[in-house]
Amino acid sequence: DTGVSQNPxxxxxxxxxxxxxxxxxxxxxxxxxxxxxxxGQGPEFLxxxxxxxxxEKSRLLSDRFSAERPKGSFSTLEIxxxxxxxxxxxxxxxxxxRYSGNTIYFGEGSWLTVV
Amino acid sequence: xxxxxxxxxxxxxxxxxxxxxxCDYTNSMFDYFLWYKKYPAEGPTFLISxxxxxxxxxxxxxxxxxxxxxxxxxxxxxxxxxxxxxVYFCAAIHTNAGKSTFGDGTTLTVKP
Numbered sequence: 278d279t280g281v282s283q284n285p286x287x288x289x290x291x292x293x294x295x296x297x298x299x300x301x302x303x304x305x306x307x308x309x310x311x312x313x314x315x316x317g318q319g320p321e322f323l324x325x326x327x328x329x330x331x332x333e334k335s336r337l338l339s340d341r342f343s344a345e346r347p348k349g350s351f352s353t354l355e356i357x358x359x360x361x362x363x364x365x366x367x368x369x370x371x372x373x374x375r376y377s378g379n380t381i382y383f384g385e386g387s388w389l390t391v392v
Numbered sequence: 393x394x395x396x397x398x399x400x401x402x403x404x405x406x407x408x409x410x411x412x413x414x415c416d417y418t419n420s421m422f423d424y425f426l427w428y429k430k431y432p433a434e435g436p437t438f439l440i441s442x443x444x445x446x447x448x449x450x451x452x453x454x455x456x457x458x459x460x461x462x463x464x465x466x467x468x469x470x471x472x473x474x475x476x477x478x479v480y481f482c483a484a485i486h487t488n489a490g491k492s493t494f495g496d497g498t499t500l501t502v503k504p
Contacts, residue, residue: 319481319494320436332490368435379424379485381492383435
């Protein structure tokens with residue numbers, strides 16, 4: 278297994294446009310997380326899924342953000358009407374608590390630049 | 393309110409010496425702690441973890457110590473190598489809550 282896969286790795290978009298990121302978790306991992314990271318800060322929790330159910334959403338996740346995991350496998354994170362403050366690295370992570378405990382494994386991240 | 397804090401933004405050590413990275417937390421419900429290493433433009437890579445029922449966990453050159461009464465954990469790297477130069481994040485989890493809370497990281501530079 279190649280680990281958590283994210284794409285695109287880089288996205289430059291104009292303010293006001295919509296963007297979508299995709300995450301493919303480690304095979305059979307039932308939990309999937311989205312985090313956001315800006316320079317000089319640690320990853321900030323956005324939301325997480327257990328299978329297809331979205332169990333928690335951060336207050337950071339405004340109405341312009343939506344995440345889905347329709348079949349309990351891959352997930353998408355969509356940002357509508359992007360703003361310059363959305364520029365960040367968006368990190369996806371997955372875990373399988375039954376076997377790996379509480380350890381979550383991150384993908385390479387997707388860089389978003391809003392111009 | 394930042395529940396996980398890494399008070400040292402940077403640390404510089406000589407190759408072969410010990411690196412000690414520190415992390416403090418405030419939420420007594422946290423019961424699992426992790427350290428991640430991150431290179432620029434990459435996602436964090438898991439290094440080592442510790443459950444709150446333990447006070448030490450060792451894996452090769454990496455050892456994590458947990459002092460629950462002080463709500464403090466530390467990562468020791470011995471001996472430090474130039475390839476260890478990266479940003480190190482500590483993270484804490486309250487198992488029933490599911491999500492991990494991260495500190496802001498410490499940039500470690502190991503000089504040859």
